[in-house]
Amino acid sequence: MTATPAPLPAFTLRRAANGRLELTDAAGETHAGVVPVRAFPISAPDGGLSLVSADGHELVWIDRLDALPEPARSLVAEELAGREFMPLIQRIRAVSSFVTPSTWEVDTDRGATAFVLKGEEDIRRLAQGRLLIADSHGIHYLIRDLAALDKGSRKILDRFL
Numbered sequence: 001m002t003a004t005p006a007p008l009p010a011f012t013l014r015r016a017a018n019g020r021l022e023l024t025d026a027a028g029e030t031h032a033g034v035v036p037v038r039a040f041p042i043s044a045p046d047g048g049l050s051l052v053s054a055d056g057h058e059l060v061w062i063d064r065l066d067a068l069p070e071p072a073r074s075l076v077a078e079e080l081a082g083r084e085f086m087p088l089i090q091r092i093r094a095v096s097s098f099v100t101p102s103t104w105e106v107d108t109d110r111g112a113t114a115f116v117l118k119g120e121e122d123i124r125r126l127a128q129g130r131l132l133i134a135d136s137h138g139i140h141y142l143i144r145d146l147a148a149l150d151k152g153s154r155k156i157l158d159r160f161l
Contacts, residue, residue: 013072036076092153
């Protein structure tokens with residue numbers, strides 16, 4: 001038996017003149033500077049998320065983004081896209097060295113780039129064949145499915161794992 005999602009509380013969402021989100025709850029109280037936060041951004045990006053006040057208190061829990069009516073869904077999706085920058089690595093073209101630090105040349109879903117890997121410990125294995133790689137500037141790159149990478153990319157990664 002599947003659980004039915006909880007009904008959404010009554011609220012309206014709009015973008016204020018300063019560009020930040022404003023939420024007006026069922027009681028008519030307006031909360032400025034609302035921020036959407038995914039519960040599990042890597043393992044379940046389409047799953048639950050919270051709309052959090054500027055002081056960090058949860059205002060609304062949303063089981064799924066697609067459960068929101070328009071235009072609130074678009075506003076939340078835009079805000080998430082602006083806050084979450086995690087390119088997906090699609091191919092590893094080259095590495096400068098198999099010892100760290102090394103410069104990696106990769107193709108991502110946002111285009112080709114290069115970054116410096118400081119150490120092997122900056123490559124983290126996640127569940128379901130995923131890898132999270134942090135570069136020297138703290139930017140995280142995601143490999144969603146290690147097995148889906150081309151043979152050359154997997155061969156390079158094997159030298160670091």
